[in-house]
Amino acid sequence: xAKKSSSYVTTLxxxxxxxxxxxxxxxxxxxxxxxxxxxxxxxGGYKPAFTLAQYANLxxxxxxFKNTLVLAPAGTLAAFLIAYPLAYYLARTVEPRRRMxxxxxxxxxxxxxxxxxxxxxxxxxxxxxxxALLEFIGIEGVRLLNTPTAVLIGIVYGYxxxxxxxxxxxxxxxxxxxxxxxxxxGASPVRTFLQVTLPLSLPGVATACMIVFILLMGEFLxxxxxxxxxxxxxxNALVDLFLQSRxxxxxxxxxxxxxxxxxxxxSLYMRMIFKPGKTQDVSMI
Amino acid sequence: MEPKNTxxxxxxxxxxxxxxxxxxxxxxxDVVALNDTNLKIPRGSFHSLLxxxxxxxxxSLRLIAGFEQPTSGDVRHRGVSMVGIPAxxxxxxxxFQHYAPFPHLNVEENISYGPRQRSPxxxxxxxxxxxxxxxxxxxxxxxxNRRIWQLSGGQLQRIVLARALINRPAVLLLDEPxxxxxxxxxxxxxxxxxxxxxxxGITFVLVxxxxxxxxxxxxxxxxxxxxxxxxxxxPSELYDTPVDRYVADFVGESNFFSGIVSAADSAQATIQTxxxxxxxxxxxxxxxxxxxxxxxxxxxxxxxxxxxPLTHEQPKDIDFSVxxxxxxxxxxxxxxxxxVVTDSLGEILARIPKTAEAVTRDLAPGDxxxxxxxxxxxxxxxxx
Ligand SMILES: Nc1ncnc2c1ncn2[C@@H]1O[C@H](COP(=O)(O)OP(=O)(O)O)[C@@H](O)[C@H]1O
Ligand SMILES: [Mg+2]
Numbered sequence: 001x002a003k004k005s006s007s008y009v010t011t012l013x014x015x016x017x018x019x020x021x022x023x024x025x026x027x028x029x030x031x032x033x034x035x036x037x038x039x040x041x042x043x044g045g046y047k048p049a050f051t052l053a054q055y056a057n058l059x060x061x062x063x064x065f066k067n068t069l070v071l072a073p074a075g076t077l078a079a080f081l082i083a084y085p086l087a088y089y090l091a092r093t094v095e096p097r098r099r100m101x102x103x104x105x106x107x108x109x110x111x112x113x114x115x116x117x118x119x120x121x122x123x124x125x126x127x128x129x130x131x132a133l134l135e136f137i138g139i140e141g142v143r144l145l146n147t148p149t150a151v152l153i154g155i156v157y158g159y160x161x162x163x164x165x166x167x168x169x170x171x172x173x174x175x176x177x178x179x180x181x182x183x184x185x186g187a188s189p190v191r192t193f194l195q196v197t198l199p200l201s202l203p204g205v206a207t208a209c210m211i212v213f214i215l216l217m218g219e220f221l222x223x224x225x226x227x228x229x230x231x232x233x234x235x236n237a238l239v240d241l242f243l244q245s246r247x248x249x250x251x252x253x254x255x256x257x258x259x260x261x262x263x264x265x266x267s268l269y270m271r272m273i274f275k276p277g278k279t280q281d282v283s284m285i
Numbered sequence: 286m287e288p289k290n291t292x293x294x295x296x297x298x299x300x301x302x303x304x305x306x307x308x309x310x311x312x313x314x315d316v317v318a319l320n321d322t323n324l325k326i327p328r329g330s331f332h333s334l335l336x337x338x339x340x341x342x343x344x345s346l347r348l349i350a351g352f353e354q355p356t357s358g359d360v361r362h363r364g365v366s367m368v369g370i371p372a373x374x375x376x377x378x379x380x381f382q383h384y385a386p387f388p389h390l391n392v393e394e395n396i397s398y399g400p401r402q403r404s405p406x407x408x409x410x411x412x413x414x415x416x417x418x419x420x421x422x423x424x425x426x427x428x429x430n431r432r433i434w435q436l437s438g439g440q441l442q443r444i445v446l447a448r449a450l451i452n453r454p455a456v457l458l459l460d461e462p463x464x465x466x467x468x469x470x471x472x473x474x475x476x477x478x479x480x481x482x483x484x485x486g487i488t489f490v491l492v493x494x495x496x497x498x499x500x501x502x503x504x505x506x507x508x509x510x511x512x513x514x515x516x517x518x519x520p521s522e523l524y525d526t527p528v529d530r531y532v533a534d535f536v537g538e539s540n541f542f543s544g545i546v547s548a549a550d551s552a553q554a555t556i557q558t559x560x561x562x563x564x565x566x567x568x569x570x571x572x573x574x575x576x577x578x579x580x581x582x583x584x585x586x587x588x589x590x591x592x593x594p595l596t597h598e599q600p601k602d603i604d605f606s607v608x609x610x611x612x613x614x615x616x617x618x619x620x621x622x623x624x625v626v627t628d629s630l631g632e633i634l635a636r637i638p639k640t641a642e643a644v645t646r647d648l649a650p651g652d653x654x655x656x657x658x659x660x661x662x663x664x665x666x667x668x669x
Binding site for chain 2: 183196200
């Protein structure tokens, strides 16, 4: 009896979520999937058909795919390399009183719009920003804006907090006495870091990298503003195809391809990182 | 393996001491965790640091392990100063209070952690063999591939013991290792630790707040209070000749009678209680002498107190007796414990061994009795 009513409650509680997912995630993807096999209507938009022509046309957007598949992992890696030492410092070095202040400073940028902050970087990286400063000390001819470097800088800036927090949490959870035990058993501080701290923080690192990577695969604002139309992501291609050229079938094919690529990469990644038993050890204690 | 040597008086070579504290003081900011402490732990002995929470036991261990450096004074190992030497270079290992097993490693990897830090690393085969031997030693053979979260508290305890002992340290430090175990398991582990220490022959330094544990396991014990060592000695020395009321109270049970010192010489003192009763007792060996007019206490172990029925004649050699009424009689197997209330001296505890039961066999709660002891079986000390 109790079991029956509790499963009834479970269903009831999960229903909004299920409806939400169906209406706003699964249905749209199905629509896009159908569109991707269609043809371009004369005035733009969609004409029902069943053809693979749109997929055959994918190489036309090869550069966007290339840029995304290079800069999304590169951006994830760069953000990680900067975030890890920062998270380590916050979690293990800084005194507790200053920790809160510094953590708040990491979040503060979120209080203004991402668009405005990225615009700010247009000025910093543009002709009258850093290049002008470099010129002042004698280094001339440096161009930053509208290059892959500018996009990478924008990515690291925008995604750093997202990277820092999961890593910070996992580092903070590492029990001080484990480090002392390692030290006690003859491991120097460096070896202790490599054999205890790093492995125990890996779940946080894996989570952070996955979140950032997935979001970066769909990024379009940073390349649009800091790449200046020269460093195109798939996201930019989609904006262009759906809103400017109104080529819905081709846009749908690009979108479906992006989803498939992401699913493949993420599931490979998950299988590699979250081996059964491996993370259990870390999270159980 | 080192020969056992626990006799403090005959050792004078500093190399014979695995650990020496020389005027060690440790401050944490304003907190004085350890104050001008001296300590000598002979090679191969089982030494306990016993005291209430916050008295500086863990701090002492951490100074030996190398996690903390003394604010002043010297910590030595076999005559050589260890100050400034980092923990990972010291020949000591620690069993942590909450065990601290590495959660991402299995049992075998946990135990082989120490040897794997050496350079060159021992060959795989040798490591496997060593781990196998250690698991035999702590009676968990075949546990190599268990994950840490699959182990019970008692098993974890043995694993971290093996993880420390595999390094063949000169000194093994144990910080309240049994506090988290249930009573039965604790008794079992106490005996196992004791025989393990005999087997491997290395110095054990055990921290505990449980006097029974310290008394039953140790060769020598240091009683600590407020960041200092009050007395160091064998369990029987501490029991028979506690230097002050704190030690007498901490080690075993005592009846305490306090009052003003009315007579004193270099061997014994007499105190007068508020109820105008005069009690005399000798000083413990090494104890402080009392002067007339100061507050003093006389401690009498329950085993030293005799009781007999009013109708019975007074046993011989009794120097003092008082009338009382039995409130409790507790059967302890090998002895009977009587709780007696007296008008002039309050509640008094007496333990009568089974062999002397003839006189007390028929006594029951409510009975009026006489109770007394020999002056020589009490101890006079300052009233702390
Ligand atoms: N890291 C620390 N910082 C500040 N005070 C400490 C620290 N460690 C211990 N203390 C203080 O030092 C005193 C002794 O502590 P400790 O050695 O842990 O005692 P015990 O192990 O006997 O309970 C206590 O008053 C404790 O609060
Ligand atoms: Mg402690």
